Amino acid sequence: MELVWLEDFNALAEHGSFVRAAEARHITQPAFSRRIRSLEQWMGVKLFVRTPQGTTLTEAGSHIQVHAFEAIGRLYRLRAEAQEVAGKAAKTLQFAATHSLSFSFFPRWIRRIENGAPIEAIQLHSDSMLGCEQLLVQGEVPFLLCHLHPEVPSPLIQDQFVSQKVGDDTLIALVASSLLGTHAPNQLPYLAYTEASGLGRIVAHRLYGSRDVLALKAQFSSHLAAVLMSMALEGKGVAWLPKSLAEQEIRDGRLVRVLDPCWDIDMQIHLVRPRTSLSPAAENFWTRVADLSADV
Structure with missing residues (x-):
């Protein structure tokens, strides 16, 4: 074996x-x-x-x-x-985070967690949701930072892992301002997430997992929200993008909402860890996260 x-x-x-x-x-x-x-x-x-x-x-x-x-x-x-x-493990906090959260949420969040008490060393592994889940399951990292939706079950076995909510986010159907009004919304080219993407699981559940089905045919796909955002900015189609990632582009008017808000997808941002005991440094960090979440 x-x-x-x-x-x-x-x-x-x-x-x-x-x-x-x-x-x-x-x-x-x-x-x-x-x-x-x-x-x-x-x-x-x-x-x-x-x-x-x-x-x-x-x-x-x-x-x-x-x-x-x-x-x-x-x-x-x-x-x-x-x-x-054996003393071979570095005293470094290891995180796996999906690409979209690595770019936007993680830096602000970790700074808020530190709050005058800097963490000695941090290593961030940025990957697709599937890749991050594998790092967590394989024990390569003690923490996974990711988007979760209550109606989309995680493949992580609940008996083995536990999570804390650390933030909120929303997926919004966005297009370049130049593309608005040129097509009916359901006729726009669709920029989709691949199967390796956690955001893709959530979007697929909303688009195809309910009675209100929005028939869109993917013309481009990637597991990276940042890539889909770049394609949307180039006028290549509509993409469901995290507000946390596209906030500046929305504020500048370069990306605009193309569908009614009923097609927005509210999500939560969670920190996931194994139920088993972690290193003292990791356990201390988990306690700090829990204390901060309780104060919010």
Whole structure:
């Protein structure tokens, strides 16, 4: 049994496609397929049903899914704990944050948390939501800063992680001012988020997960909100952008609302951590965050 097999298992269970899962794992599809077969051989059962439309978990695969997720997190956290005991872990607070929050929210937020008591050292890992979730699960970072929506379940297992709300944000359908009025709103080119984006999960739920469906066909996609904002500014279409990211462009009139406010999507900004004990520095930071949140 190899740890990478369990990580591959989780990737395939999430993506439902050998091609997309292999891309997410940064290996070739044949190599990825061989590792999945090796895991199934080690387990002695089939874990996936393979069809031309994609893959789904077998009953046995569904049974081990939660346990595989938990085992990966525990192993990586055990490694981090061992490094701390051996004195090899740097006394640096590690954060994973989605790109949009790294650009806009994180600097102001961390400055407010410090409030005259500077943190000794900080390392910020900026990635897609999927990449940040993997860093947290693998124990590479103790904290994840991300957007969450109460109606869009997080793939993070609730029994293993806990979060605190640290802010609010809103996704707004925006276009360049030059594009306003040139098309009916549902005929505008749509600038979409990819599957790796947490914002994409939230937007997809609003557009396609309710009775009021807004039929838009994506003509460009990226997991980066900043890239979609650049495309919107160039007049390439409509994008649902976080207010925290596009605030200056909205204020300057370069980006304008194109849909009724009923299509705005209210979100929360959360700090997520494992339920297991963290380093003293990380636990102290979590307490500071909780105290600040209680005062808001």
